[in-house]
Amino acid sequence: MRIAIGSDHAGYAYKDILVAELAGAGHTVVDVGTSGPEPVDYPDYAAAVGERVASGDVERGILICGSAVGVCVVANKIPGVRAGVCHDTYSAHQCVEHDDANVLCLGERVIGIELAREIVGRFLTAVFTGEPRHRRRLDKLIAIERRHLRSRE
Numbered sequence: 308m309r310i311a312i313g314s315d316h317a318g319y320a321y322k323d324i325l326v327a328e329l330a331g332a333g334h335t336v337v338d339v340g341t342s343g344p345e346p347v348d349y350p351d352y353a354a355a356v357g358e359r360v361a362s363g364d365v366e367r368g369i370l371i372c373g374s375a376v377g378v379c380v381v382a383n384k385i386p387g388v389r390a391g392v393c394h395d396t397y398s399a400h401q402c403v404e405h406d407d408a409n410v411l412c413l414g415e416r417v418i419g420i421e422l423a424r425e426i427v428g429r430f431l432t433a434v435f436t437g438e439p440r441h442r443r444r445l446d447k448l449i450a451i452e453r454r455h456l457r458s459r460e
Contacts, residue, residue, distance in 0.1 A: 308431060311359040311368045313339040313352035315378070318371030318415040321423055325369065328424070334431075337365055353381035360409050361387035367431060368410040371423075375414035382410045386452055394418050399426040403433035405441050406448075 310329060314322035319341050330336045339355040341347045349372045356368040360382075368390075370378035375392040382390035390410035391402040394417055402408035411430045413423050435441070 308367060309335045309337070309365045310431070311337040311339060311356045311365040312370075313356040313368075313378075314341060314371040314415075315349035315352055315373075316341060316344050316346050317349075317373035318378075318413070319343060321371050321413065321415045321420060322369075324420060325371075325423070325427060329427075349377045350381045353378040354385065357382040357385035357388045357390070357410060361385050366409070369413070369427065369430075370410060371413045371415055373414055373416040375412040375417065379410075379412040382412065386456055389448070393426055393430065394422075396422075396425050396429045399429040400433035403430060404436050405444075407435040407441075407445050 312322055312326055326336050326338050337359060339352055341352060353370050356370050359365045360368040370382060372378045379390045379392050382388050388410055389406060389408045390412055391398065391408045392412045393399040393402060394414065399411065411427065413426065
């Protein structure tokens with residue numbers, strides 16, 4: 308799978324670990340940064356991942372910051388991105404299976420690296436079920452997004 312991954316300074320340690328592990332597992336990883344503890348602005352990295360997902364350049368995205376909330380808010384501003392904060396394995400697969408989520412947001416200050424690894428694994432192996440009730444709900448979500456995009460024109 309082709310995956311974009313990014314973080315701010317509060318998530319770079321997990322990002323570096325996950326980049327190496329995902330690449331070692333055979334995934335193509337697009338690392339958009341950051342790569343150190345110097346303070347940076349999380350919207351820059353969240354947008355970089357979200358834009359790659361929305362364009363189809365990658366299949367999924369992973370964002371990491373201190374809490375996961377900031378990067379999730381930014382990613383969800385990009386049309387076509389469905390990002391979720393997941394700090395448990397159930398949410399990690401359920402958000403893909405039911406909501407067709409394509410960006411996973413993790414908080415390095417919230418969960419340990421072992422749990423982060425498990426969550427990433429569940430997120431990446433999950434598949435949207437396409438069941439009629441989930442498709443109907445996803446279609447409504449997309450219609451809301453389009454309606455608000457048109458209202459800005």
